[in-house]
Amino acid sequence: MKRVCIIGGGIIGLTMAYWINHFFPKYSIRIIEKEPALGAHASGRNSGVLHAGFYYNPDSLKAKFCIEGQDFLINYIKENKLSINPCGKLIVAKDDEELDRLRKLKERGTQNGVALEWCNEGRVSKIDPLVLTHKNALFSPTTSTINPIEVLTCLSADLESKGVRFNFKESFSSFKNNIVHTNKDTYETNLLINCAGTYAIDIAKQFNMAKNYQMLPFKGLYLMFEGENPLKTNVYPVPPKDAPFLGVHFTITVDNKLKIGPTATPALSYEHYKGVENIRLKELIPILGYETAMFVLNKCFFRNLAVEEILKCFKLYLAEQACKLTKGLDPKLFTKWSKPGIRAQLLDKRNLRLLDDFVVEKKENTLHILNAVSPAFTASFSFTRHIVEEYIV
Ligand SMILES: Cc1cc2nc3c(=O)[nH]c(=O)nc-3n(C[C@H](O)[C@H](O)[C@H](O)COP(=O)(O)OP(=O)(O)OC[C@H]3O[C@@H](n4cnc5c(N)ncnc54)[C@H](O)[C@@H]3O)c2cc1C
Structure with a gap:
């Protein structure tokens, strides 16, 4: 045996x-x-989102396994009577440039075989009256949330x-x-x-x-909404151009709570969730070395990302960024951090690419x-x- x-x-x-x-x-x-x-x-x-699989390059393992994996997990959850929130997801644009990229995202999704709906503003309002977009948005009906x-x-x-x-x-x-x-x-x-x-x-x-390879941990912070969830669907921006993250977004949890996040805050150790807890010298030194090199050379737009991410550690700033995806949701109502996570993100040391x-x-x-x-x-x-x-x- x-x-x-x-x-x-x-x-x-x-x-x-x-x-x-x-x-x-x-x-x-x-x-x-x-x-x-x-x-x-x-x-x-994590966010507990069962992704539909339209973000990823059609040749990638991510694209290949996300769609099939989502199907399998949804069936597993149903068979075992676990909780699932089939709330879908809207990806919204803020201007013509983002709208162009949103169109490309739709094409990629279609190539990957993902069901997606191209919506005008009227249709967006029907899906969620609080969501703001520039002319069009993309709706993913199969995106769901679960309790990991x-x-x-x-x-x-x-x-x-x-x-x-x-x-x-x-x-x-x-x-x-x-x-x-x-x-x-x-x-x-x-x-x-x-x-x-x-x-x-x-x-x-x-x-x-x-x-x-070098491990470059990125912390994902989440900010919770106080009170009853006013949104009907997950709301995401068009993802940033050159970082493998999805941008600040709203997720509706399986028990219908609303949260913003995750951020992509550079972390100082593999389990560096809070303050100076779990900072380990053996991890910190190479991480700081590579982060400094990426910052100086602005590889993967790391300098811009680092500055923006530091700002997002302030509740009001983070909430203000997210609330731009809505028609007037009050950022001051996002008051409490919840449990953060850390991505096991690898860096290729040869070209400083994530x-x-x-x-x-x-x-x-x-x-x-x-x-x-x-x-x-x-x-x-x-x-x-x-x-x-x-x-x-
Ligand atoms: C903030 C955030 C949001 C995310 N959102 C989503 C999402 O919405 N949807 C999605 O599909 N994915 C999401 N992900 C990604 C997803 O959570 C991870 O890709 C996935 O959980 C990785 O699973 P894993 O088993 O590889 O790692 P882990 O869950 O980290 O498991 C590794 C385990 O190994 C153990 N371990 C480590 N070293 C040792 C050792 N020496 N001996 C014994 N045990 C050891 C650790 O304790 C740990 O429990 C998100 C991730 C993060 C961080």
Whole structure:
């Protein structure tokens, strides 16, 4: 019998275990998670949006797996009677230049096979009377929101019932001669799968892999609306031209609360959620070095992004930016920060470019999932199914 050890109890680790168990029910699977519970990092700290898949380059893994992944997850959620808010999403333009880019987004979506509606202002008002756009907007009817922790909890119970073992509060240290060493124990293992989110790159480097990449964590802050949600759909701007983020937007949560975010604030360590907590020197030094280089050279418009993102750490500024997408929603009603998340964003050290797609690397009996950035939650089931079919025998 083969023994598989998965590092990381996020959505990628769990869905990976799901497919290994599906295709190889006799394999023994163990998930090692350093935290005491599921969803402590990106998988439990995201927007909970099931993306439709129109943003991504048609040749990318993101495009390939987002659409299929959204379908799979919606069915999984319905079968397991979990919560879902099928509130859709409007992408709005502020001027003719953005309208041009919005048209291109529509074309890309059509190329990717995503159902989208091109709306005039009258139609936009019918979908959501509070939303403001310049002439036209794009409506995605299949975009939905879910509760990520609920999905993780359901999936882990499902996996446990099939014999998958979870070792919480246990941290991967090394892998030598088919033995996994953790801070607590050792396990004989035929296949090691690294799904460690922001730490996946450091683990891959233990195997002399991913040498050209550096982790550049970006924090996503969220600001909550006080009172009853006045919007009917998620509202996004046309995404910025040269950063792999979607711009400040409104998300309606699964329980109909309204939030703004996430920002893309450069973070100083992989789990640097608040103040100076969790700033680790070993992570800070290279991050600061690369951020400084990107700032000076203004690579990926990093200088502009950094300045803008610092401003967005002020509640009123952030809320004012978002409220420009509406007809007069009061920014002062967004008062409380909620739990932030950190993107496991990789930088290519050779050209100082942010990697835009998922990365999978295999060496001997180890497999490494790198740069599992948004929409990796949406894409998770179809992405990991592909990995299992392609790389695991
Ligand atoms: C702010 C934000 C908003 C987002 N919004 C969306 C969205 O709306 N829709 C969408 O589809 N995607 C979204 N994403 C992306 C999505 O959340 C992530 O792509 C996805 O959760 C990545 O899952 P993961 O399993 O790779 O990582 P994680 O969830 O981070 O899991 C990795 C796990 O590995 C564990 N780990 C690390 N090192 C070790 C070790 N040495 N030993 C043991 N365990 C270890 C960590 O504790 C962690 O639990 C968003 C992400 C962020 C940050």
